Amino acid sequence: MITAWPTGLREIDLLPPEYQPSGFYPVGELEVGETGISRFIPRLRHGKQGGKFSIHLVNYRLQERRLLFAIAVEKILEFKGPNPLIRIMRCMVAELLRIIGHLNCLALAGHSVGAFRVASEIGRDARLIHGCLHEMITGGNGQNFIVPGGFNGDIDSSFFDSADEVLTILKNRLSYYKKNLINDSFFIARTRGEGKIDIETALDWGVTGPTLRAAGVRRDLRKDNPHSAYEEIKFRIPIGKNGDIYDRFRIRFLELKQSINIFKQITRVVSGHDYSADDLLLLSPGKIKINSQSHLFGRRIVLAGEKYDTVDEELYCSMESASGELGCYVRVLENNYIEAQLREPGFVNFQSLRRFAQKVRPEDLSLLTASLGLF
Amino acid sequence: MEVEIANFIKNRLEPNDPLKVIRREQGNQLKVILPAQRLNRVCRALKDTEPYYFLHLSDITAEPLNRKSDKRTHEVIWHLYSHKLNYRLNLAVSLKERKCFPDLSTIWPSAGWLQQRCFELYEAKFSENIDERQSVYPSSFSSQFKKFNSQVDTGGESDDRVEQIK
Numbered sequence: 328m329i330t331a332w333p334t335g336l337r338e339i340d341l342l343p344p345e346y347q348p349s350g351f352y353p354v355g356e357l358e359v360g361e362t363g364i365s366r367f368i369p370r371l372r373h374g375k376q377g378g379k380f381s382i383h384l385v386n387y388r389l390q391e392r393r394l395l396f397a398i399a400v401e402k403i404l405e406f407k408g409p410n411p412l413i414r415i416m417r418c419m420v421a422e423l424l425r426i427i428g429h430l431n432c433l434a435l436a437g438h439s440v441g442a443f444r445v446a447s448e449i450g451r452d453a454r455l456i457h458g459c460l461h462e463m464i465t466g467g468n469g470q471n472f473i474v475p476g477g478f479n480g481d482i483d484s485s486f487f488d489s490a491d492e493v494l495t496i497l498k499n500r501l502s503y504y505k506k507n508l509i510n511d512s513f514f515i516a517r518t519r520g521e522g523k524i525d526i527e528t529a530l531d532w533g534v535t536g537p538t539l540r541a542a543g544v545r546r547d548l549r550k551d552n553p554h555s556a557y558e559e560i561k562f563r564i565p566i567g568k569n570g571d572i573y574d575r576f577r578i579r580f581l582e583l584k585q586s587i588n589i590f591k592q593i594t595r596v597v598s599g600h601d602y603s604a605d606d607l608l609l610l611s612p613g614k615i616k617i618n619s620q621s622h623l624f625g626r627r628i629v630l631a632g633e634k635y636d637t638v639d640e641e642l643y644c645s646m647e648s649a650s651g652e653l654g655c656y657v658r659v660l661e662n663n664y665i666e667a668q669l670r671e672p673g674f675v676n677f678q679s680l681r682r683f684a685q686k687v688r689p690e691d692l693s694l695l696t697a698s699l700g701l702f
Numbered sequence: 703m704e705v706e707i708a709n710f711i712k713n714r715l716e717p718n719d720p721l722k723v724i725r726r727e728q729g730n731q732l733k734v735i736l737p738a739q740r741l742n743r744v745c746r747a748l749k750d751t752e753p754y755y756f757l758h759l760s761d762i763t764a765e766p767l768n769r770k771s772d773k774r775t776h777e778v779i780w781h782l783y784s785h786k787l788n789y790r791l792n793l794a795v796s797l798k799e800r801k802c803f804p805d806l807s808t809i810w811p812s813a814g815w816l817q818q819r820c821f822e823l824y825e826a827k828f829s830e831n832i833d834e835r836q837s838v839y840p841s842s843f844s845s846q847f848k849k850f851n852s853q854v855d856t857g858g859e860s861d862d863r864v865e866q867i868k
Contacts, residue, residue: 530758641726
């Protein structure tokens with residue numbers, strides 16, 4: 328019998344204020360019964376400006392989308408490249424973005440169970456990695472660093488050194504996180520057996536990424552439908568058995584290790600050199616001007632100065648992000664327009680809370696939210 | 703694979719039903735345009751029948767109004783994925799404006815919000831599961847696609863965003 332939560336329909340925020348991005352963040356109305364949540368209605372709330380941390384969240388999401396958009400445009404316009412160097416650099420950026428995403432989820436898990444010290448340390452590591460990436464991106468051409476055709480700027484050799492140093496620190500700290508969060512008896516008691524999702528339900532509700540892998544489906548788009556240089560990189564896909572909240576966080580933790588290993592493999596190939604934009608961009612910079620009035624799910628983009636033979640072609644392209652399948656549907660139009668629509672994994676995962684939140688203890692709802700990667 | 707899937711879908715249609723199959727070489731994808739009234743039957747078969755098992759509905763997208771020569775026609779595309787075959791299939795349905803597209807949330811519950819988003823972005827209506835209020839996007843948000851459509855509607859004026867870039 329739950330006494331701490333009054334029964335009846337009431338609205339709650341699913342993320343603490345410092346995690347609420349400025350665009351959308353999840354809220355819900357829940358009704359609590361005797362065995363836990365009896366009814367949950369997920370909603371999106373718009374336009375609330377969050378804390379400092381949210382700026383990081385928004386930025387790394389944006390870079391993930393830019394990367395996928397670049398890959399999709401190259402595919403649909405049948406660019407001859409990108410060259411091996413660009414392909415391998417893209418894997419590196421994708422892995423850094425994944426690491427930030429997983430660390431954010433684990434930090435939110437720590438917040439939710441009251442392990443504030445571990446949570447703040449994980450958050451600090453996420454910010455360190457974000458700092459490396461930010462340095463690389465602003466060293467180029469601001470937010471337009473990842474573009475169709477490659478990278479729109481130079482990459483200094485010091486980037487590899489600093490990123491390698493930060494990831495080495497992170498690798499050494501993983502055992503600390505494992506001991507104080509993943510293997511912590513209180514954390515296990517709160518998460519094991521809670522919020523179980525079986526394979527059939529997970530597939531029906533369209534969830535992807537660590538949530539699906541925790542349920543026992545070995546599906547990772549980096550293996551199934553590899554982009555860039557993922558075919559040449561060796562890594563394992565950890566899967567879970569129970570599909571509960573604990574398994575989802577454990578999968579994220581194991582994937583962190585894999586991502587660090589991938590990064591190390593890549594740096595062995597590319598580190599120690601400066602790379603100029605000429606090496607990293609197939610088209611001359613003047614050819615690519617992106618006019619993007621971006622929104623979370625819809626955007627319209629113009630690549631100026633080119634005439635395409637592939638008008639009315641369309642393509643669905645996807646890549647594995649930290650929360651699951653990030654999809655991009657692109658279509659080439661007349662007047663040099665390329666139209667893109669994004670599939671946000673968090674958006675699809677969030678609506679599944681209507682089903683998955685049932686019978687979960689209301690105090691575990693924030694853990695469930697974090698495990699699904701909803702932000 | 704493409705031929706087998708196309709034949710499988712064709713066998714689920716009535717003899718006189720139109721069917722158009724487009725193969726996309728870049729992404730190893732197939733696009734099939736079929737009549738709206740057969741969509742539910744075909745999707746159920748694709749989901750339940752071995753060896754296809756298209757269990758995953760990735761996304762629902764649409765082509766805005768005014769895009770094609772027939773200016774009042776919507777096209778909605780359902781992006782399906784089979785884990786077993788590691789294959790992506792795009793099913794499309796074209797309908798005149800203000801006609802309702804079939805609701806697939808009984809087959810894939812994840813279709814609910816995707817349909818709602820499609821409605822808010824492209825004004826494509828579905829037979830069920832649509833909240834007429836703008837619930838996915840904030841009320842202040844006006845879709846890029848709607849803006850583009852309204853510009854086309856106002857008598858062939860040039861798109862100033864293109865001018866600005868050139």
